[in-house]
Every structure is written in C-alpha cells, then in structure tokens.
Amino acid sequence: MKKIKWVVPTFYIIFLMLPIYWLLNMSFKSTTEIINVYSLWPQDFTLDNYKTIFTDSTWYMGYVNSITYTVFNTIISVSAALPAAYAFSRYKFLGDKHLFFWLLTNRMAPPAVFALPFFQFYSSVNLFDTHVAIALSHCLFNIPLAVWILEGFMSAVPKELDETAYVDGYSFPKFFFKIFIPTIAAGIGITMFFCFMFSWVELLLAKTLTATIAKPIAAIMTRTSSTSGYELGLLAAAGSLTIIPGAVVIYFVRNYIAKGFAMGRV
C-alpha cells in the first residue's frame, strides 16, 4: 500500500509537464520545422527564436513591464491588506461581516464585465497605459484574496500574544511590526505568492489598460503572432520565457509554502 502511493502524484506531474515540454520543444525549432516535421524533440536545434526576443526591445520590454506592475501590485495589495486582515481577525465593528463579503464579491466580478468601463475610467484619470493603472486595477481581485488569506493566518495566532505584548508595555505599532508580522511571516509569504500569481497571469485587464508603454508580454505575444503571420516558434519561445518568473517565485516561497501550510497547527 505504502509503495504504490507515489504513483498518483507521479502521473499527475507527468501530465502537468507534457504540455510544457511540448512548448519548450517547439521553442527550439524553426517555424518551418514545426509545420512540416512532427518529432518528439527538435531535429534541427536552434536558438534563433530566443535570440529574436532578447534583441528586440518590443519583446523584452514586455517582460520588464509585466514584472514591474506585478511586483507593484503585490506590494500594494499586501501592505493594504495587512491592517485590514488584522482588524477582521481581532475586532468586531460596524458592518464588518458585510464589508468582508462585499470585498469578496469583487473577487467574483468577471473581468470581462469590467474591461470596457475600466478603459474609460483610467483614461479619464490620465492613468491609461501606465504600470500604476494595471497595478491598481489588479487590486480589485488581489486585495480581497489577500485579506482573506491573511485573515485566516492571523486568526490562527492566539489572542494572548497581543495581550501579553501590551502587558509588557509594547505600543500597538511596535507590537504589530516587531512581534506580529514576524509571527505570520509565512502567511505573508503565501499571500504574496498568490497576489503575484494572479497579477502575473491576468491578461484581459492588463491588455485593455495599455497601448504601448506598459504593454505586458502576454499582450505583445497575441499582437505579434497576428501581424507577422503565425510565428509558432517565436510564440513558443516567448511562452516558455513567461514560465520563468513564476518558477523563480515558487522557488523562493517553497520553504514558506511548506512552513506556511504547517501554520494551521499553531
């Protein structure tokens, strides 16, 4: 029984890796090879697709743009959500339950619904085509999620911690930054991971709110593939590169994930 346990995760991981492998495989082929030859690995190995991306600024700036607004959004979301989650986990106040649910409803708003009004709204406040606009618009779904996750972690910390600190003469800000935040560091790590993830993968709003300066890589991909024919090899290379920032983030939070997931034990 114990021996066969790893079969399920192994098959699942193989299933997950197959499409990714196929994308990588195609990114090392030329477009003509992709269309004419079916092979499980590149017959005529080439790095031309990657060379194009790293030498053409319209391509590589897309990555810079995407990372900029994603990092920006993660910082805004988590720093705004920290005090709010603390309030929800520790205090009762007028309209707390309604407010919590209202926040969640924004996580439920289909971006397709908001795309057009967002375009008009951000144009009217002169933020159109800036990184700030995308970072702010992604707060719509990231802040509710951040509040929800952080609230869960904070509620797992016993209230005695707060009370002991006050008895020991800590002021609220000192307690919050010196004791409370280190205690829930793992929770913050996980929240940042989720914020980064949802901001990094979102395309509809990011595409609607940008024209040239702040255009995300994902939007550049859709445009380039349609103007210069169907450059499958280039598309595959660009797609493969979008996996890297995510993989890096996972690598950094991997200890936090393991540790953070154990947090519930407290």
Add this chain to the structure above:
Amino acid sequence: MNKTLNPKAWYFVIPVFALVAFNAVVPLMTVVNYSFQETFGSNVFQWEGTRWFKEILHSERFHASLGRQFIFTFIILLIQLPLGIAIALTMPKKGWGVPVCLILMSMPLLIPWNVVGAMWNIFALPDIGFLGNSLNSIGFDYNFTQQSGDAWFTTILMDVWHWTSLVVLLSYAGLNSIQPAYYQAAEIDGASRWDIFRYIELPKMKKVLTLAILLRFMDSFMIYTEPFVLTGGGPGNATNFLSLDLVKMALGQFDLGPAAAMSLIYFLIVLLMCWVFYSLMMKDEGRT
C-alpha cells in the same frame, strides 16, 4: 476566537476599502448606466428602461451560453475536487519529495492564461500537437477545431491541467494542519483508512476546501482567456461560454446596452451562487 468590539478598527480597513471602491464602484456604476440606455456612438444616449434586461432574459443565445457555462463549471468541479484531494492525500509528507512536488505542481498556476491557451492549442493540434497526433495515431478521430465533443474534451482537460494544483495545494495545507494525536487516537480505536478520511481529514480540510470550491467556482464561471485562445468559442458556438459571449457582444458588435445588462445579470448570478455557498459553509462552521 471571541472578538472585542472596537469601532476604531474601521481605520485599519480604510486603505483596503478605498482601493477596492476606487476600482469597483465607478466601473460598476458605468455598467449600470449603460444597461438602461441605447447608444448610437459619440456619447448620444437614450433611456431604454428595463428593455435590455427583458431582452437578455428571454434571449435563446443567453440561455445557451449560460447553460454551457453551468455544465462546464459543474464538470470541472466534479473532476478537480476529488482529484485534488486524492493527490494531496498521496503526496509525500516529508523529505525531498515535498519541495519537488510543490514546485512542479504550482507551475501551471503561474503561466499567463493566454500562454496556457496557446500551449494547449499547439499541444492538441491534430497534426503537429503531441496530444492530437497521439490520439489520432491510436485510432481516435480527434480534431478539436472541428468537432464540438473534442473541443469540450480539450477545454476541460486544459482546465484540469491548469487548476487542479490549486485544490491540491489547499488540501495539502489542510492535511498538514492535522495534529498527529488525531491519527494516533484513530489507530487506537482501530479506524479504517476510510474512517480516518471521513471523520478526521475531511472535517479538518473543510475550511480550505471551502476556499477551493469558492475559488474554482468563481474562476471557472469567469473563464475567458484560455478558451478564447484555444477554441475561440468554436467550433460554431460549442464552447462559447458566458464571458466569451459577453465580450463578443460588447466589443465585437458594440451593443453596449444589452452587453451591460448581460454583465449585471451575469454578476448577480455569480454573486448569488457564492453567497449561497458562503453562508452554507459559514453556518456549518458556527455550529461546530
């Protein structure tokens, strides 16, 4: 946890409230505004009352895409939840296997959605894609761009690929929070594997599974980018889900009034469903 009453706690919530309201209220009011009017471009609007709402609610096209949406969401929840729980149960609990599993399983979650669509497109193409080519070579007549059954199969497989890991991660977190004492007690009582799952693991995972169901419901109900890139709603209207239909109406045909009315109805449906889930689960939590 018993919470103290503290009206000043509102100050902590103000930044969040302001940021979300800034994003939510103005655009939502714009949508409401459009939904009652007819526009002929260049900012000329004419009051239409509830005409668009009546039209949408009686339109066959809306019924069809709503139906497809419900079937899709139902199927993926039915597959992803049990699968995610099963994988979380069989995952290694300690050792080098943990980070390897966590890192590899999180990968699909961090790929931009249109790349997911594009990746599955080239993966499933009947001539040059691995999936399509393999299926055809073992005798299936598979072509997702032409047969609606295949398009459904591919879209669902893509969503399972994309999102099951979220359920896995959350379930794994829930499982890890169970203290060893529970298992020891179960062993002493001679509980079977199923009993342990049914009476210890499942109740302990309730909170994270709530989150998983809510997130999966919301996101699958709003799915747009992946099917847009993969199938474009086709063949015909076979995989034309609500969001796809909405964007086609709003930006394709520029029928702002009906599109806005449809948005609101759409939003209300999601809201209602989530409220039902949310209150059912919170009620249970309050009792135990």
